[in-house]
Amino acid sequence: MSIIEVDGVTKTYRQYKRFPGLLGSVRSLFTRQYVEETAVRDISFSIGEGEAVGYLGPNGAGKSTMIKMMTGILVPTSGSLRVLGNIPHEKRKQNSREMGVVFGQRSQLWWDLPVMDSFDLHKYVYRLPESQFRSNLDFCTELLSMSSFMQKPVRQLSLGQRMRVEIAMSLLHEPRILFLDEPTIGLDVIAKDQIRQFLRTVNEEKKVSIILTTHDMKDIEAICSRMIVVNKGNLVYDGSVSHLRNQLGNEQRVTIDFRFDPGTIETPGLTLIQDNGVRKTFLFERSHTTVFECVSRLAAQYPVEDASIETEDIDSVIRKLYQQLDQKERERREIG
Amino acid sequence: MTLRLFWKLVRLLMKERMEYRGDFFLAIAAQIISYTGDYIIIWLFIQKFNHIAGWTWPEIALLYSISLFTYALGAAFSFVQMRDLEGQVNNGTLDALLVKPVNPYLYLICRGFNLGYIAHLVVSGSVLIWALTALDLEWSAMQIIYLVLTIISGALIQTGILTTIGATSFIWVRSGFLFNLFFKIKDFISYPLPVFGTFIQILLTFVIPFAFINYYPASFLLSRDTMLLSDEVMWLVPLMGPLCCLAGYRFWMYGVNRYQGAGG
The missing domain is CATH 3.40.50.300 (P-loop containing nucleotide triphosphate hydrolases)
Structure with a gap:
């Protein structure tokens, strides 16, 4: 139930126009000019x-x-x-x-x-x-x-x-x-x-x-x-909440500590985003392989001391959602 | 809004005041001195001229005391509440009032019931009683009832006007200057209406009914004729309070509706 x-549901606020200065404030009293501001636009949910x-x-x-x-x-x-x-x-x-x-x-x-x-x-x-x-x-x-x-x-x-x-x-x-x-x-x-x-x-x-x-x-x-x-x-x-995370939060951050600097590494699925020699940080984008497969493949080839996998936190998922929305709006404006 | 809730509020308000009792009693002492001073000024004035528009000192004392006494009663329920409404609208505390299972107006005026007016009541009440004895009037039961109704009605007129002014803050956001205007006009009724010209008399009778607070009832009790109202109408004078208060309440509720975006 x-x-x-x-x-x-829509809610618009009317804001009466104010004019600057002393004369303006007198003018504000007599004009009925206003701008409508929409705070809530056509929202439905139950x-x-x-x-x-x-x-x-x-x-x-x-x-x-x-x-x-x-x-x-x-x-x-x-x-x-x-x-x-x-x-x-x-x-x-x-x-x-x-x-x-x-x-x-x-x-x-x-x-x-x-x-x-x-x-x-x-x-x-x-x-x-x-x-x-x-x-x-x-x-x-x-x-x-x-x-x-x-x-x-x-x-x-x-x-x-x-x-x-x-x-x-x-x-x-x-x-x-x-x-x-x-x-x-x-x-x-x-x-x-x-x-x-x-x-x-x-x-x-x-x-x-x-x-x-x-x-x-x-x-x-x-x-x-x-x-x-x-x-x-x-x-x-x-x-x-989990659906949104799956939809947008498909990135994971993998940090690997090597026993010694292995030099340049080419691994499909992982993109190097930070290189501190023995510690390297990669970005993993969800695809046909899992992040574990990628890391274990690395571990088989190189001397790995430690590895940590961070899922994107929900804050950055939301940030991404807002960014996507902004971008969509910009595109729409460019087309229009 | 029930009587039980009101008494609970009064108990809490008293407890709250007693948290700063030094401040409270000092403020009351200051008010008593200030209003005693006002009486002294009028008294000195009459010492010089013997009477004002034919009204003697005890008569003027009666007139002024009714004004002050009813102001204290009415303002205790409305002045600070209505003056601060502007701020409540701006910072959103009014919203909390609107999600309670009570009438928002009644809750607001009772929540703010101001115990500080006890000073006004003590000063004006004492002078009122002195004036009534000094005047040596013949009291019938009807006249006593009339006096009581006068005081209730006067308090309601003051509340009604203050409420109306407060309600303008829903519309104009700022209402401070109207309160200043209220006190300026209220000063007029410290003196008998005939002191002023016809314009002011009409203004205070038919536009802003300040004269109904004290001048008309006092004239009736003192068997004096007035320029604008006949003797028979005098019996209806105490009806002005409930009317004024109802109008103020209606206007206030209209203001709240406007604030909510329902009306207006």
Whole structure:
């Protein structure tokens, strides 16, 4: 069953023209000239209950706009959008009980009061029965190890602690969908890891659907099996993470340490990209032979001390996807 | 938005204030001194001229106290909330409000309920009670009810106007200058309306209904005739508050819709 249905959704912002200078600002008041900027262009996808989806794209790709439309904050300019069977902005209050929303950089906590007070208020806002509130809070407190700072004022928390609090708070009312807008931005490795593990647990055990935007591909690898990639308002990829990797990440980097410098080496399938004498680095492009065959062939001919094979990381896969898109666009322009 | 939630917010707001209690009490002391000064200036003024437009010192004290008391009540629910709305729209914190299962307007005004206005209430409340005793009026039950309704209505007018100004930040992004204008115009109602010319009287009655906050109800309680409204209409004066507040609320919701891209 799908809980989010996005069908041909477009969002354009109107920006009224501003004129420079003092006279210009007076003129701005009276003219109605504007430029339309399309943040989201004709996007369609559907998300099933219990899925974890990464929503990815460079800055200004329209990620936040999409999240805001799904949560009912913004209204699409055209297209149809249904979340939990409802049109989000029309049933905003009703849907909000079933949704958790975390905006990475905008805190809604009470800065000067202990963390517990913000949780407590949440209980009143969502009218939660004490038992439900308690058991959910205990669950989060334990998995996110929050007990040490429950009584500390929010202003004294580290960024990582604060983000854990925000995420815990978004789950207290047992939402069916959790939206996270850049939940790991600015966090250290350990904090990121803990949040990723927690989100995976929530998705797998509590069956909460997760939609998260991020710039960190590791978030997506750790939490999401599916990703949607957008660029300049357009949807450019929707599918599994491993599929995209297979499609684009067909390069591997092979570094070989020789016992002594073997001189020039000619091996089919491997292209030399760096030569430091005894250490040489090759690029392997997937073809009819495997990388192991190539390396073992080398090892049979030359005295090999050590060899390492690196698969391209997902970051460079994504980079490649963006580059391909840019190139396509350029070609299209040249033809047109 | 339930009463339980409101009390919870008030408890948290009190706790928050007490984190910086020195600052809080100092600010209250400063406000009390400042407003006492305002009263003294008006009092000195009347010492010199005996009356302003025929109004004596206790009458003026009543007029000014209603204005200040209702301002404190109304502004506690709206002034800072509406002034900061501009910033909330710009940095996106308003979004968090829109994903809660509560009415965004009611939550916003209650979340920002400002305990700092206690100083205004103490000063104006005391002078109000003194003025009522000094005036030696004959009190009927109807008049007491009328006074209570006047205060509620006045607070609602102030909230309504401040809300309307706040809502303009959804449309123009900047609304600061309108708040300055609000305080400038509000200064007019420290004095009886007949002090001013016809234009200002019409302005404060039919365009921006500031005169309904204190001048008309006070005239009615003091059995004074007014230029623009007849005696019978006076009973309807307390209706202006709910009307004003409703209009402000509607305009605010229209603003939110516009912000969301639904209307406008």
